[in-house]
Amino acid sequence: MTEATYDRAPRDKASSAEVQFEPSGFLVYTTGLFLAVVLTATSFWVANTSLLWGPGVALGLIVLAIAQIGVHLVFFLHLTTAPDNTNNVLALAFGLLMVFLVLAGSVWIMSDLNHMSGSELMNMQH
Amino acid sequence: MNVAVTIDEVRPDALPSASEAGPAPKRIVVAYGFWIFLLSDIVMFAALFASYAVLVRSTAGGPTGLQLFSQTSVALETAFLLASSYTCGLMSLAVNEKRRDVTYLFAAVTFVLGAAFLTLELREFAGMIDRGATPQRSAFLSAFFTLVGCHGLHVTAGLVWLAVMMAQVTVMGFRANVQRRLLCFSLFWHALDIIWVGLFTVVYLMGVVP
Numbered sequence: 001m002t003e004a005t006y007d008r009a010p011r012d013k014a015s016s017a018e019v020q021f022e023p024s025g026f027l028v029y030t031t032g033l034f035l036a037v038v039l040t041a042t043s044f045w046v047a048n049t050s051l052l053w054g055p056g057v058a059l060g061l062i063v064l065a066i067a068q069i070g071v072h073l074v075f076f077l078h079l080t081t082a083p084d085n086t087n088n089v090l091a092l093a094f095g096l097l098m099v100f101l102v103l104a105g106s107v108w109i110m111s112d113l114n115h116m117s118g119s120e121l122m123n124m125q126h
Numbered sequence: 127m128n129v130a131v132t133i134d135e136v137r138p139d140a141l142p143s144a145s146e147a148g149p150a151p152k153r154i155v156v157a158y159g160f161w162i163f164l165l166s167d168i169v170m171f172a173a174l175f176a177s178y179a180v181l182v183r184s185t186a187g188g189p190t191g192l193q194l195f196s197q198t199s200v201a202l203e204t205a206f207l208l209a210s211s212y213t214c215g216l217m218s219l220a221v222n223e224k225r226r227d228v229t230y231l232f233a234a235v236t237f238v239l240g241a242a243f244l245t246l247e248l249r250e251f252a253g254m255i256d257r258g259a260t261p262q263r264s265a266f267l268s269a270f271f272t273l274v275g276c277h278g279l280h281v282t283a284g285l286v287w288l289a290v291m292m293a294q295v296t297v298m299g300f301r302a303n304v305q306r307r308l309l310c311f312s313l314f315w316h317a318l319d320i321i322w323v324g325l326f327t328v329v330y331l332m333g334v335v336p
Contacts, residue, residue, distance in 0.1 A: 012157070044197070065328075091165055095166075095168055106173075106176035
């Protein structure tokens with residue numbers, strides 16, 4: 001069976017014909033582990049230190065988590081921007097859109113409702 | 127357009143494009159389908175995360191996250207799960223090379239680390255329930271146990287799956303279908319670690335930040 005150029009399974013490696021230099025799988029996983037450990041340690045430090053501006057801590061933690069999820073996707077799940085990975089990345093983008101809509105939508109609507117006074121809530125029923 | 131000329135211009139050594147090569151190999155189709163399942167699983171977790179975020183302050187006079195969560199135990203759980211994700215990656219490298227003994231070794235390490243994670247999590251749950259922080263106590267605790275417990279159930283399923291896969295490798299060897307299942311398993315295990323990153327950030331770390 002011919003291996004198509006533009007298709008690749010998630011976590012798949014590129015066929016050797018396509019790339020001149022490819023780091024060994026062991027090196028990729030170890031780099032990923034190193035980056036993930038650094039980001040996790042930073043997250044725990046950020047949550048416990050008093051050196052940082054309090055209100056910024058939650059935002060900082062979210063940024064660190066997104067960075068670590070990126071590290072996991074690239075180094076453990078081998079997601080790349082190469083054309084043979086388009087299908088996987090498109091599916092991921094759609095999944096992330098759903099995640100964003102569910103999270104941001106729920107939090108937004110519910111905090112709006114929490115801020116409403118009793119009479120405003122009664123008016124909503126008419 | 128002159129089709130014959132266009133075809134002549136194609137370099138003879140160029141690999142066929144996706145449409146010319148016919149259907150994709152089964153391994154690619156299977157892993158892509160499993161990737162779609164994982165994304166739908168992540169969307170389900172997003173709903174649980176959203177309900178947790180909405181209910182986190184509804185403690186009904188009961189204990190809050192700040193009083194309940196132990197950062198030491200969370201740090202250990204995180205370390206165990208991250209290390210097991212790494213050894214799972216090394217196991218899939220051994221599977222690619224069809225080296226049976228190395229596969230068994232890394233599968234065993236992955237299993238032990240995953241089981242250690244689960245033990246710590248269950249001890250944490252038991253400790254909370256002993257102190258009266260049961261799922262029935264408040265909306266916050268219901269959301270907490272649903273979200274974290276659902277991840278724990280996924281890890282349990284992953285451990286059972288890993289044990290079944292090792293039995294299959296023993297009985298059937300590295301056949302194509304066994305290799306496809308191992309590929310799906312490692313996708314699943316890495317995805318669980320991604321969800322845990324969101325979990326320890328949103329539930330545990332942001333829970334102890336005042």
